[in-house]
Amino acid sequence: MIIGIPKEIKISENRVGMTEAGVRQLVKEGHTLIVEKDAGVGSGITNEHYEKAGAKIIDTKKEVYAKADMIVKVKEPLPDEYELMRENQILYTYLHLAAEPKLTKVLCERKVKAIAYETIQPADGSLPLLTPMSEVAGRMATQIGAFYLQKDHGGKGVLLGGVTGVRPARVTIIGGGVVGTNAAKMAVGLGATVTILDVNTKRLEYLDDIFQGRCMTLFSNAKNIEESVRDSDLLIGGVLITGHKAPTLVSKEMVSSMSKGSVVVDVAVDQGGCIETCRPTSHQNPTYEVDGVIHYCVPNMPGVVPRTSTYALTNVTLKYASMLAAMGVEDAVAKDKALLKGLNVYGGAVCYEPVARDLGMEYKAYRP
Numbered sequence: 001m002i003i004g005i006p007k008e009i010k011i012s013e014n015r016v017g018m019t020e021a022g023v024r025q026l027v028k029e030g031h032t033l034i035v036e037k038d039a040g041v042g043s044g045i046t047n048e049h050y051e052k053a054g055a056k057i058i059d060t061k062k063e064v065y066a067k068a069d070m071i072v073k074v075k076e077p078l079p080d081e082y083e084l085m086r087e088n089q090i091l092y093t094y095l096h097l098a099a100e101p102k103l104t105k106v107l108c109e110r111k112v113k114a115i116a117y118e119t120i121q122p123a124d125g126s127l128p129l130l131t132p133m134s135e136v137a138g139r140m141a142t143q144i145g146a147f148y149l150q151k152d153h154g155g156k157g158v159l160l161g162g163v164t165g166v167r168p169a170r171v172t173i174i175g176g177g178v179v180g181t182n183a184a185k186m187a188v189g190l191g192a193t194v195t196i197l198d199v200n201t202k203r204l205e206y207l208d209d210i211f212q213g214r215c216m217t218l219f220s221n222a223k224n225i226e227e228s229v230r231d232s233d234l235l236i237g238g239v240l241i242t243g244h245k246a247p248t249l250v251s252k253e254m255v256s257s258m259s260k261g262s263v264v265v266d267v268a269v270d271q272g273g274c275i276e277t278c279r280p281t282s283h284q285n286p287t288y289e290v291d292g293v294i295h296y297c298v299p300n301m302p303g304v305v306p307r308t309s310t311y312a313l314t315n316v317t318l319k320y321a322s323m324l325a326a327m328g329v330e331d332a333v334a335k336d337k338a339l340l341k342g343l344n345v346y347g348g349a350v351c352y353e354p355v356a357r358d359l360g361m362e363y364k365a366y367r368p
Helices: 020-028 047-052 061-067 101-109 131-148 178-189 201-211 222-230 252-256 267-271 306-335 337-342 353-359
Strands: 002-005 032-036 056-058 070-072 090-093 113-116 170-174 193-198 216-219 234-237 263-266 287-290 293-296 343-346
Touching: 002 061, 020 032, 020 047, 020 306, 032 047, 032 061, 047 056, 056 061, 070 306, 090 306, 101 343, 101 353, 113 306, 113 337, 131 178, 131 234, 131 263, 131 267, 131 293, 131 306, 170 178, 170 222, 178 193, 178 201, 178 234, 178 267, 193 201, 193 222, 201 216, 216 222, 222 252, 234 267, 252 287, 263 267, 306 337, 306 343, 337 343
Parallel strands: 002 032, 002 070, 032 056, 070 090, 090 113, 170 193, 170 234, 193 216, 234 263, 263 293
Antiparallel strands: 113 343, 287 293
């Protein structure tokens, strides 16, 4: 199979779909790898690195899409790439289609076989291809929050961990999954007072156990969210419902109740956001204010730590890339039920029910 790795074009997106190690493995398995010129430079991977691994460097994105049977990316295609996709071409990347109605329609119209990293799900309910980026984003959320709490960056002038005799900052984390847990690890490590809210009591038990009382766990309901948000210096949104648009759990009124100079970081923004006042921003213009509260809502947070993110991503995506390249979509999803859940668009229709439901589009189950 011919596998194409295009250069990402989203603002400040420095990750790339595959490392040179991944390329080397797929070449060894008998596939042809074509990489757009300078696709890996942002992650510290040169054209020469890819060539040494057995790939061919291609000058233009258009040529990569024209030649490749499968496109391996990091982020969803942007409008400039819509016309490049072909019927029956395999697209293997993060898609987050529940927040992307236009892209979903384009994938259907062009009859692309679209597989989303974020919905590949084994029987244990885990999301192995989302986990490493959620770890990165969760840890970054706390770092970013600490940065914007500084007075010179518009914040209230609070040190996250406080000092002797002065109380530390209060951090509230909505969602106790991978994002929330990693945000809490950083916040607890810096000495903040941390509260995590989740609807899963088993998860709260687990968090109580691993943090050994160093953060408070609360059941996520409107009252607890409202009271926790009001007292927060930093609010982190980390809610995920697999494949669905994120539910709005924090209202504008709740945000307005926070003191001026507080900070909101909504990691769920790529799924629509779980905080009502959030809208997608970019790494070039990452923040805006609502009622004096700073909002940071960048959908591709891990894009600015690409060296870490790209290698972590290829570690988990390569297994399925190898299967898809060796067998094609139909045989690969027949063999692996986790990969079947990753199939979002096939044969001109949405075949992942949560996406179809959230977008009000027709759902057509994949039939092998």
